[in-house]
Amino acid sequence: MFFASIKNKLLRILARVVTIVLSLILLVLIIASIYVRTNKQKLVDIVNSNINKNISGKFELQEIDLSTFSHFPNIAVDLHDVQLTDTVYHKPLLRCQLLSFRFSIFKLWNIQHQLAKLVIEHGSVTLFTDSSGYQNTSMFTTNRKSSEPRGSFIVHRIEMKDVRFRMDDAPKAKHYDFEFQELTANVNTEDSVTEFEVDQKTIIHALTFNAARGSYLENQTLEGSLDLRFNTATKILLCDKNEIAINGQEYIISARFLFSGEPKFHIDATTKSLPYEKGRALVTPKLKNTLGNIHVKSPLDVHASIDGLLKFRSIPLVNLSWETEKNELSAGPVTFKDCSFKGTFVNQIADTLPRTDEFSRVVLKTFA
Numbered sequence: 001m002f003f004a005s006i007k008n009k010l011l012r013i014l015a016r017v018v019t020i021v022l023s024l025i026l027l028v029l030i031i032a033s034i035y036v037r038t039n040k041q042k043l044v045d046i047v048n049s050n051i052n053k054n055i056s057g058k059f060e061l062q063e064i065d066l067s068t069f070s071h072f073p074n075i076a077v078d079l080h081d082v083q084l085t086d087t088v089y090h091k092p093l094l095r096c097q098l099l100s101f102r103f104s105i106f107k108l109w110n111i112q113h114q115l116a117k118l119v120i121e122h123g124s125v126t127l128f129t130d131s132s133g134y135q136n137t138s139m140f141t142t143n144r145k146s147s148e149p150r151g152s153f154i155v156h157r158i159e160m161k162d163v164r165f166r167m168d169d170a171p172k173a174k175h176y177d178f179e180f181q182e183l184t185a186n187v188n189t190e191d192s193v194t195e196f197e198v199d200q201k202t203i204i205h206a207l208t209f210n211a212a213r214g215s216y217l218e219n220q221t222l223e224g225s226l227d228l229r230f231n232t233a234t235k236i237l238l239c240d241k242n243e244i245a246i247n248g249q250e251y252i253i254s255a256r257f258l259f260s261g262e263p264k265f266h267i268d269a270t271t272k273s274l275p276y277e278k279g280r281a282l283v284t285p286k287l288k289n290t291l292g293n294i295h296v297k298s299p300l301d302v303h304a305s306i307d308g309l310l311k312f313r314s315i316p317l318v319n320l321s322w323e324t325e326k327n328e329l330s331a332g333p334v335t336f337k338d339c340s341f342k343g344t345f346v347n348q349i350a351d352t353l354p355r356t357d358e359f360s361r362v363v364l365k366t367f368a
Contacts, residue, residue, distance in 0.1 A: 047079075057086045057093065057139035074102040074116050082123075086136040093136050096123025096163070117157040124164040131170045158185040172312050173211035179203040196228040210313075214284035220247050235260035249278050263310035273299035287357075297328035315355040320345040341367040 044064050051059040062081035077100065084094040102117035129135045160183040167176040183200040202222045208215040224244040230237045239255040254268040276296035280288050300322045308316025325340040342365045353359040 055084075055139045056141070057084055057136075059084050061099075073105050075105055077101045077103075084139075086139050088134060089130075089136070091128075091136070092124070092126065093139070094123065094125055096120050098122065113153055115153075115155045117159065118155045119159045120163050121161045122163075124166070126166045126168075128166075128168040129170060129172075133171060154187060154189055156187055158187070159183070173208075175206050175208040175211065175215070177205040177207075179205060192231055192233040194230045194232065196226070196230070198226040198228065200224070200226070214286060216284060217246070217282055218285075220281065222246055234258075247278060247281065249274060257310070259310070265306075265308060265310055265316075267304075267306040269304045270302070272301050274302050275299050293331060295330040296324070297330075298324060298326070300324045300327075315347075317355060318345070318347045336367075339367065341365075 044061060047061060047064065048059060060083045061079045063079075065076075065078040065080070067076035067078060079099040079101075080097065082094065082096050082099045083092050085092045098119065098121040100117075100119035100121075101115060102119065104116040127135075127137060160180045163180045163183075165176075165178045165180065167174070169175070179202065181201045181203065183198065183202070185199075186197040188195045188197075200223070204217045204220050204222055206215040207217045222244060224242070226239060226242050226244070228237060228239050235258065237255075237257040237259070239253060242253050244251050244253050249271060251269050251271045255266065257263075257265045276294075276299070279300070279302065280291045283291070301324065302320065302322045304321075305319045306316045308314055321342070321344045323340075323342040326338055327340065329336045329339055329341070344363045344365065345360065347357075347360040348355040349359050349361045
């Protein structure tokens with residue numbers, strides 16, 4: 001009756017074709033869902049076996065599900081209780097309760113090149129390099145010849161919930177430890193530019209560039225959106241005037257990372273009405289202790305810029321400036337009340353000197 005009501009013959013034929021195609025897709029999805037439900041253990045064994053044949057680590061998953069309608073128009077392949085360990089230390093590189101791959105039913109013909117969504121929940125990712133140079137990521141090294149072409153692959157959306165990410169590099173004394181309470185990232189690529197629209201709430205447990213100096217941003221909460229642009233031709237990653245809250249304090253952040261030639265970076269941050277103690281909480285324990293000898297009662301307006309090379313043991317150039325009005329400043333037994341001042345800090349007083357605490361300088365430009 002429905003097709004008979006369509007007067008145009010061409011539209012009637014087109015409607016029949018579309019209905020047949022959709023019915024076939026629906027039938028295939030139902031059959032696939034039934035097959036997965038009735039052959040779960042067999043599929044788990046196949047997945048475990050095939051992945052373990054292609055890595056030098058050990059991959060295990062406990063259960064697999066296929067969701068054909070709950071995430072429509074995506075098909076979800078859900079892996080439950082996943083663990084991937086290396087064979088040297090037998091420590092998990094990846095461990096999570098859910099690892100889900102979502103494919104668009106309208107792009108199934110191209111699933112070898114794209115993924116609609118990747119979801120990771122309740123887990124951890126740990127990357128490490130030990131003192132001998134062994135890396136747990138070496139488990140992914142294959143015998144594939146470099147002359148073989150590698151196809152491009154893109155994940156259009158990434159979602160994380162309750163995922164701990166840790167990276168330890170013993171030879172370079174670097175340690176990074178992030179807890180992604182919630183993170184979503186939309187990924188869009190056009191020509192040579194890939195854009196990342198990131199919305200996240202993260203706890204930074206450690207941001208250590210040099211273990212001897214200690215961690216920056218220790219146990220600080222980072223929350224907000226980031227719009228990133230990476231140009232694959234120029235190898236430049238940009239972040240332009242993004243608003244981010246660190247422990248509830250709003251900052252405007254811009255950054256530029258160059259990964260070709262002589263890799264280097266520039267970071268620019270501005271914040272208004274920053275409480276002095278919140279500012280102290282961002283720096284390393286040694287510097288935090290030094291700044292503890294100074295007390296500033298009211299907030300300050302602060303601007304910071306950091307420039308450096310992306311190489312081992314390179315110390316970046318740090319410039320800070322601040323200003324405040326009608327404040328109270330204490331240093332030891334001396335207290336200045338109802339004072340206004342501007343100041344600067346730089347960690348290199350001359351181009352010929354190293355960038356260390358000994359050759360840093362604090363200048364009060366005005367004090368009234």
